[in-house]
Amino acid sequence: MSQLFTPLTLRGTTLPNRVWMSPMCMYSAASSGASAGCPTDFHLQHLASRAAGGAGLVMVESTGVLPVGRISPWDLGLWNDAQADAFAPIVDLCHRLGAMVGIQLNHAGRKAGTWQPWAGVGTLPAQQGGWVPVAPSALAFDEQHATPRAMTAADIVSVIEGFRSAARRALEAGFDTVEIHGAHGYLLHQFCSPLTNRRADDWGGSFEGRVRLPLAVVDAVRDEVGPDVPVLYRVSATDWFAESGIEEDSWTLEQTRSFAGLLEEHGVDLIDVSTGGVSPRSRPTTVGPGYQVRFAEGIREVVGIPVSTVGIIVDADQAEGVLVEGRADAVMVARELLRDPYAPARWQAHLDGGPSRFPVQYRRALPFR
Template structure:
C-alpha cells in the first residue's frame, strides 16, 4: 500500500487515507445557513475517496464572516442545517471536519462572484469590522480595535461553535489562524500593534489563539483539534516559520492535535513565488520541529507528487483544494496512478468503473 492510502489516527479518529479536502469558501449561504449546494459539494468529495473533508471557513459569529454569503455556526439553526451534511460525509466513509473562523479586518467583503472588491457598506448588508488594531487591509475599510471584553467574548464564541459542531456530527474541528484572518492578525506584528497583553511579544500575540485552542479542547474533548497556520507573511518584518513552529508547540501543549500549513494572506504586498508544492517546505519545517503531525497544501495535483511528499518525510497528510474542484474523485484517480487497488475507496455504485490496469 502507498503511504498516501494508508490510514492515520489522530486523537483516536481514524482517517482512511492521507489525501484530504482543504477548506474552500463557496459564498453561497444566506444568514450563515448551509444549503443543498454545500451538501452536494462536500458529500461528493467523500464519494470520491477523501480521507477527511473539511468545510469552508465557518464563522463563529455573524461579524466573523468573510462575506455576507459565508456559512456560520453561531446558532442552533445552523447546527441543525450542518447535521445532514456531516452525516452525508461520514456515510460515504470520510471523516467530517469543520473550520471554525473569524475574518477580523477581512470580514464584510464582497463575494468574488459580484466582481466587486473591498468592504461591503452597511447599506448593502455589510458591517463594522474588528481587528486587534485599527489597521486596515489594503483597499478595505479601517477596522475597530477589539476591547478586552470583546476578546473574551470571542473565546466563548469559538467554544460555543465547537460544541455546536460536535452536536452536528463533526469530529475534526480546525481553528483558522491563517490567510490574514482574525487570529493571524493577532499573531503578526504587521497587523497587531497593541500594547496590552495581546500585543508586543510573541507570547502576547499568541495569547488569543492559545486561549481559543484551550476553549475548543474543553468544549470538544473527544474531537481532533487542528490549527491552520500561514507559516509566513512573505513580507518584511512579518510572521515567519520560526514563530509558527514555536506557537504550534505551545498550541500542542494546550490540546491541538494537528497543524495544517499554508502561507500568506495578511498583507497585499506579500511576495510568494508559486509552483508545484510551493508550500511543502513550510510544512516540512514545522514537522521537523516535532510539534505533531502536519499537513501540506499548495499545487499538489496527482498521486505520485503527493506520495513523494509523504515518503520524503515533509508531511504526514496532503490537503488539496482546487484539484478536488477539478476532479471530485481525486482520491480514486490518485490511487489508480499509484497502482494502489484501494478497493475500499470505491463506492459500490461506482465499482464497475474502477480501472483494471
C-alpha cells in the same frame, strides 16, 4: 499499500487515508433571515461528492463563529442551533459515503464583511449587508477594505466564547474534527503578526502577547470538545516579507516554529500549514506544485504531532512523495478536488491498483484510465 492511503489516527478518530479536502470558501450560504449562515443544497452536493470520491477527511470551509466574523454575508456560520441542525444531515451523508468530516472555525477580523469575490472587491457597504469589522488594531487591509474598529477586552472575550460555542455545536452536528483557522490574514493570524497587531496591552507587543489570543481559543476549544476529539490548527507559516526581502517586522517561519510548539503543548493534534494572506504588500516569491511543502517540513521538524501541507498538490506521485520523504503526514487538496471530486479514488488506483472506496453504482468506470 501507499503511505497516502494508510490510516492516520488522531486521538479517538482514525482517518481512513491521508488525502484530505482542504477547506475552500464557496460564498454560497444563506445570507439573511433566520437561515443566515446555514448550508444549502449547494453544500450538500459539494461535500458529499468529495466524500464519495474518496477523500479521507472532508473539511468544511471557513465557518464564522460570530456574525461579524464571517468573511462575507454568504459565509457559513455556527453561532446558533439552526445552523448546527442544517449541517447535521450533510455530515451524516458524508459519513455514510465513507469519509470523516471536519469543520474550520474562523473569525475574519479586518477582512470580514466583504463582497463575494466574483461580485466585487473589498468591504460590502452597510446598505448592502456589510458591517464595520473588528481587528487587533485599527489598520485597514487595503484601500478597498474598511478601517476596522480596534477590539476591546470584551470583544476578545466574545471571540473566545464564540469559538467555544461553535465547537460545541460542531460536535452536536456530528463533525469528527474541529480546525481553528489561524492563517490567511484572518483574526487569529492578525493577532500573531506584528504587521497587524500594534496593541500595547497584554494581547500585543511581544511574541507571547501576540499569540495569547490564539492559544486562549485553542484552550477553549480543547476544553469544549473533550479529550477524544482531534483539534487541528491552520497556520500561515510566513507573511512572505522576509522571503521577499522586505525589512519590516513580520510573522516568519521561525516564529511559527516556536508557536507550533506551544500549540502542541496546548492540545492541538495536527498543524495544517499554509502561508500568507495578512498583507497585500507581499506575495509568495515562487508559486508552483508543492510550493508550500517546505514550510510544513520546517514545522514538522520541531513538533511531535502530525503536520499537513497544502498548495498546488495535483497528482498521486507528487502527494505520495511528500509523505515518503517525511515532509508531511497528510496532504490537503483544494483545486484538484474542485476539478475532479474523484481524484483520491484515481490516485489510489494509480498507486495501489484500485480504490478502496468507490460507489458501487459507478464501478463500471473502473479501472481508471
